[in-house]
Amino acid sequence: MQLQPIKQSFKVQYDYQLYFTSGLFALENPLFAKLISDYKEFEPVKLLFVLDDGVKNHHPKLIHQIKSYCDSNKDNLKYTDTIVVQGGEQVKNSDTAIETVLKAINENKICRHSFVVVIGGGAVIDMVGYAAAIAHRGVKLIRIPTTVLSQNDSAVGVKNSVNAFKKKNFLGTFAPPYAIINDSDFLETLEQRDWISGISEAIKVALIKDEEFFQYIANHASALKNREMEPMQYVIYKCAEMHMHHIAQGGDPFESGSSRPLDFGHWAAHKMEFMTNYELRHGEAVAKGIALDVTYAQLIGLITESDLHHILNVMVEIGFDLSLPVNTSSEIETLMNGIEEFREHLGGQLTITLISGLGVKHDVHTIDMKVMAEAIGKLNHQFALN
Template sequence: MDLKPIKQSFSVPYEYQLHFTRDLFQEENDLFLNIIRDYKDYEPVKLLFVVDRGVADTHPQLLDKITTYCEQNSSNLNHTKTLLIDGGEQSKNHSEYINLVLKGINDNAICRHSFVVVIGGGAVIDMVGYAAAIAHRGVKLIRIPTTVLSQNDSAVGVKNSVNIFKKKNFLGTFAPPYAIINDSDFLATLEQRDWIAGIAEAIKVALIKDVEFFSYIANNAIALKDRKLEPMQYVIYKCAEMHMHHISQGGDPFESGSSRPLDFGHWAAHKLEYMTNYELRHGEAVAKGIALDVTYAQLIGLISKEELNYILDVMKEIGFDLSLPLSSKEDLDKLLAGIEEFREHLGGRLTITLISGLGKKHDVHEIDMEIMKQAIEQLNLQMAVK
């Protein structure tokens, strides 16, 4: 008997939504209620809240407001429990945090028609999203990001991950959230470095996709540094919009290929985070990675010296420290090893996104290590002088 291969193909549509609000759990704000009610309006929906401890500390009314809000809307919201998780990259480095969330899902009988609601920075959202994606092969997730970086980039994508084997995001899933809710009130309590750090992702997407958006960032650099909310809200909105559009229209939402333009500046960033024991914020490391890659792009003739200086000046005006924390040849070698690690993370052919002009992405498939060393030296010398 000749048994021919059975082949099948299918497509699954994904839809998720990004909302903008203020004071989400204030009694008169019905946004969260309506999101849950739109999913199921005939019985209460189980909700497990996971909250970044740092956010709870800086917003001491938050936990009580969540409890009161759910009690007032108990015909639709069944608040089972709130878990507090230490924030920052450490939440992605230790399995105890994943296990705590998984235990919460199990103990509170959170099923595929229930919701995990995570409130916090990008690292906590990454980790909780990973736990939600592997429990019951996926329970529904609502992300409420509380930093600039998570509101404009990490929380609006479809990726979830944790770190292992000393490699960032080695374990992960592609699992779109049910919804993301950006509450601008959370931004008011950010440390200055966290306020600034998230702008790096906006600079990234502007440089590879939209010269007019980069001009807006440049023209508002001082206002952004000075914590003016209106330009920051526009930067968050525009960056999130472009990020989500890339996912839906880029043709590779689950990154099956080797080209990942949204990882511009990230090969060095991921390595620098690890080398500094994650003392560098992700956005701070991305800024350094972008600065290095545009310096390299200038050295190989992709952009002009004027364009390079313009980019670096804008980033410095916002408040970024663009120097690379390398104190020895060993540090240099460790950083350069990040290129091969990045290729492994991508899979297949090495593809590094650079730019050939403002708003023009340009992929390369090899890096000249000697020129990259020159770029590192030049960048650090330039930062030391100015």
């Protein structure tokens, strides 16, 4: 008897929301309590908090505020514990932090009807999201990002990851959060480099999708550098909106294909982060990666010299250092090896997103290595003189 294959197909609906507030754990702010009560109205929900140590240091009363908030809303919120983990990209480079989070999930009996609440920068959110996704095959996650970059980019998507085998985000999952909450109060204590670095992701999405948005950033470059909150909040909102729209409407939320336009500038960024032992912030590396790719785009005739200068000048005015951390021929070769590593990470055909105009993405499937080396030299020569 010949048995025919059994075929099955199903769809899963994902829904999550991004909220904007300030003073999230102030007793008079109902947002967090309502978010949990909307999930389960008739009994308290267990909550495990994971806190970035940098956030803890800048907000020493935060853990007490969280406990007090949960106590005052005890009909809906059941506080279990707050664990503190190292902030920054290094937290993704070993198993220590993941094991700490998994141990806390186990010891506090966090189940699929409980919540892990992560408060921190993008790296911590990535790591905790990965731990939450593999515990019990997935426990619910609420992200509370505390940096510009995490509020406008890394925390608003559906990816979670850690680094392995000297490769960024080698291990990871696609697991949408239950919700994301952007609290603008956390931005006020950022170091200047962290305030600036997240703007690179807004520049990225504007350059590939929306010339008008790029011109807004250009017109407010000095205000953004000078930490004016109103233009920064708009940049965060618009960037996050465009990222979330791309995920939902792009037709490939779990990145099955080879084209990843939201990774414009990232092949070089990921490699430079590794080459500097992650001393470069991700956003700083992305700015350098964008600068390199638009320089390459100009050299192969995709954009004009005028557009190139405009883009680079805007980034410099915001405060980005666009020099590349490579000087020797060996370092240049190592950086360009990132192109093949990027292809391996995506799988399938090499697809690098460039631009053919402000707000116009342009995918290419080959890179002229000689011209790319020329772009590296041109960029470094220009900014080594500044």
